[in-house]
Amino acid sequence: MIPVRGFEGKTVAVFGLARTGLATARALQAGGAQVALWDEKPATRAAAEAEGFTLTDLSTADWSTFAALMLSPGVPLTHPAPHWTVERAREHGVEILGDVELFARTVNAAPEHKRPKIIAITGTNGKSTTTALIGHICSQAGRDTRVGGNIGVGVLGLEDMHGGAVYVLELSSYQLDLTSSLKPDVAIILNISPDHLDRHGGMEGYVTAKRRILLNQGKGDTAVIGVDDPWGARICTEITAANRRTIVPISASKAMGRGVYALNGLLYDATAERAVEAADLLRARSLPGRHNWQNAAAAYAAAKGIGIPAEDAAEHLMTFPGLAHRMETVGAVGRVRFVNDSKATNADASRQAMSSYPKFYWIAGGQPKAGGIDSLVDLFPRIEKAYLIGEAAPAFAQTLKGKAPVVESGSMDAAVRQAFADAQGSGHDAIVLLSPACASFDQFTDFEARGEAFRAAVQSLSGSAQAKGAA
CATH class of the missing domain: 3.40.1190.10 (Mur-like, catalytic domain)
Incomplete structure (x- = not known):
């Protein structure tokens, strides 16, 4: 790790104890700072305690003792409204920083x-x-x-x-x-x-x-x-x-x-x-x-x-191997190839993958972004069929109505199974493309977890196909 300099002997409040928050807490301690850690999610607090950290409820803490607030980047700073920790820090003149700023100062x-x-x-x-x-x-x-x-x-x-x-x-x-x-x-x-x-x-x-x-x-x-x-x-x-x-x-x-x-x-x-x-x-x-x-x-x-x-x-x-969750081929069953583009968390990102294939079976949806998929209308003719998951499914189904066949699959497992059945039944080489055009937070912790769920569903299909072949 990189020990954070500049807060030796001082106490830094750390709010948000996922990957970034815990890494920052370790780095602050390694540099000689004291840390006061808190998260609103009980499971995340439990994970921090399991690592040996002592928690401090920042809602009842004395903020005059803090030299700074290290805020997780996922916590609102200004919009839609400042988080309560931000308001508390500003009330007490406590500087608000992120982990990149701590790195920069070091x-x-x-x-x-x-x-x-x-x-x-x-x-x-x-x-x-x-x-x-x-x-x-x-x-x-x-x-x-x-x-x-x-x-x-x-x-x-x-x-x-x-x-x-x-x-x-x-x-x-x-x-x-x-x-x-x-x-x-x-x-x-x-x-x-x-x-x-x-x-x-x-x-x-x-x-x-x-x-x-x-x-x-x-x-x-x-x-x-x-x-x-x-x-x-x-x-x-x-x-x-x-x-x-x-x-x-x-x-x-x-x-x-x-x-x-x-x-x-x-x-x-x-x-x-x-x-x-x-x-x-x-x-x-x-x-x-x-x-x-x-x-x-x-x-x-x-x-x-x-x-x-x-x-x-x-x-x-020329020797770059590619990036996981970005137009990543995760498997093939027969003539059907499965492409994991879970990193596509908005319509513009999905456009990049969708433009790369003349036809595909599309798994999309999640927590929608502003504008939905309206900007992708020119690519709708490439969609053999869409399999929609998450919060965006009803709105996306309405946008696609009359422009491409649609089924609201609900879950990743169901979408993969349905897409595979239709792609296999087409009788020709086919692409099943996960390119959600949405954030993942309604059903998954992040885009990586969503991509791994897709990979697991494909591997399950592949295993079933092999078992049938052996029988």
Whole structure:
């Protein structure tokens, strides 16, 4: 872990004891702080106690004794309304921080020769794939690489820092809302489209949160900005005018006089005097489709930003194994292939997978986002049949009415069984695609648990098919 510096001998309140909260509590203690831990869920409190932590009911605690509040990123800071812990902290002048901010302060307090390189990635879609891809490139290039943040291990649960380390961090808008001191050597904004609007008070609040990744960059740092959407294009124009850092625009839809872009599967580097072909992405089996070409452009630019030679960055793109829960083939039964795209938690993310297959049997639904699936109407003709789960099922069924066959399956197991039966009965090669276009929290703890439930259901089908074959 990374011991948190700056709170030695002081008490920090920690609210939210899931993966991030407990990792932060350990890191605070390792750095010499006292912690007061609380969570509103009895099961989560029990897990913390089982690990040996003593709990403090923050609703009755003396907040004047706290040096800071470490808030889990899933807890509302401002919208729809501030959480009661936020209000209590503000009443007592207690600073509100997130784990990424604690990491940033610890890095900033370290001697110059011990500070690691930091690559920070945000965006509405593609963050996890790009983070994993950059981690792969850096590792293959021989760098001591640690990957985490909003993916895998929380940032403070990663190995402790040294001057030769590279931290590759996926950052959500929730995490960035709680971060003010982070100074990434490379900051990436992949793309921006409407998401989490209830948590940010609208689109401008969401864009403002994403922009916080650029707050402290200066001379010698690199900003990689996707310009295929209007919000990213605007940010790129505005920071170019500020002219404080190296700016690398990226695109997967157009040629540019400056930046890194992909056209028809070819990656071009136009950061020098002329554009040169850097890589043939059609050879990268784990990076299919235009959305992955944008991810590849960002990863290539980021690797160059920390000094990895262009040729090495391009070479290592080709060996990326892919990311779990993102267009991941989890099995096949007969002529039916099952694709796990549980990471698609909004319509724009589902569009990326749906656009990759001419026809598919679609499992979708969960906790709906604003706008539902209305924006996917042009892809409805590709749907052989939809199998809907979770809270969104009735609304999605209404949207699809008359446009694609629909069944409200209710559960993941039922959806997989029904989709398999129909796909198998088609008599031709078929894709069963889990790409929910929704958050997972109505039925699962997170998108990973949802993807694993899909995988388990597919494995159960596969086992049944093998047993029948043996009989």
